[in-house]
Amino acid sequence: MCFFLLGSQAHATRSGYPLTVTCLTSLVESVAHVTVLSLFQTTIKVYAKCLRSDIEYKTLGITYQTTCREVVSSLLNKYRMRHRDPNLFYLTMEVTLRKAGLRTVLALDEEARPAALQSCHPRGDSKFALQMRRGGLVKIYDSVLMPGSQYKSLLIAERTTVDELIQILLNCYNSQERVEQFSLFEVCNDQEYQRKLHPDDCPLQVQHTWLRDLNFHFLVKRNSDYRRSKSSWSSPEPPSLPSSSRNEPRSSFSSSSLCSSASSSSSEESTARYSCYSEYDNYFYT
Secondary structure, rough: OOOEEOOOOEEEEEEOOOOOOHHHHHHHHHEEEHHHHHHOEEEEEOOOOOOOOOOOOEEEEEOOOOOOHHHHHHHHHHHOOOOHHHHHEEEEEEEOOOOOEEEEEOOOOOOOOOHHHHHHOOOOOOEEEEEEOOOOEEOOOEEOOOOOOOOEEEEEOOOOOOOOOOOOOHHHHHOOOOHHHHHEEEEOOOEEEEEEEOOOOHHHHHOOOOOOOEEEEEEEOOOOOOOHHHHOOOOOOOOOOOOOOEEEEEEOOOHHHHOOOOOOOHHHHHHHHHHOOOOOOOEEEE
16 A cells, blocks of 8 residues: 655555546646755755864855765865775764754765755754774776885775775876776785676675785786777766855865875785774875
C-alpha cells in the first residue's frame, strides 16, 4: 500500500484503485517544490578540526542538491589540500532533540544532501562535522610525473582506486594531464617482476598482500599507447564542484607547507587510525 501525505489528509492507493485528482495534484506540487528548492542556496557550518587544529569551522554556501562528497571536496579545495584523499573524509550530523534532551550523531552517506537534511530541523538543532576514516600509507615512485622527484608517500583510504590515487598525485603538481595517460605498477625488485594494476584496483588493499621479506613498491608509468587504448579503461571526468563562499578570503595555507621528508612506515603502521598520523598530515616526499 502506498501513502501520499497531503497536508492534514492521507490518501491510500492499492493496485487497481484509481488515484484521486487531489493526490496527483499534490504530488506534482511536491515535485515542483523540490525542484525549486534545488535552485536556491543556503549555508551550512562544518566543523573541520580534523583538517588542521587551528580550523574550528567553515561556513559554506551550497544548494539543496549539493552532496556530502561535494562538500568534502569543497573544503579540501578551500584549504588548498587537494593532495589529501577525499575518500578519507566523511560528514556526520549531530541532531539535538531539545524537549527530550537527547543528541544523536549520524554518519552521512556520500550522496546525502546536507542542506536538505538541515531544513528538516529547527535552525541550530543540527551540526555538521568533518570526520576522518582509517587509512594507510602508500609509497609511489612518480618521477614520470615530475623529473627530479623520487617518490611520494601518501595517506589514502582502503577503497581509493588506482585512478583516484593517480589523480591525487597529479594534484600535487597542479598537473592538467589526464589520469588515463598513466598506469600504476606493482613492482617487486627481489623477484624482478612488474604487474600493471587495473584502474579500479585499490592500492592499499594490494599492499596488504605483500610479503614483508620482499621489496615491493608502486611505480607510475606513462601509457605509450594512450591514444589507442584510452577508451577501454577510461574513467569519467570528476564532477565540477559547486561554487560556494566566493566572497570569503582564501586561506594562505598551501600544500607545500605539508611537504617534509621522513622514513617510510611499515605495513602494520599503514593501517593504523588517522590519530597515529596527527603529526603527519599526509606529507608527501620528494
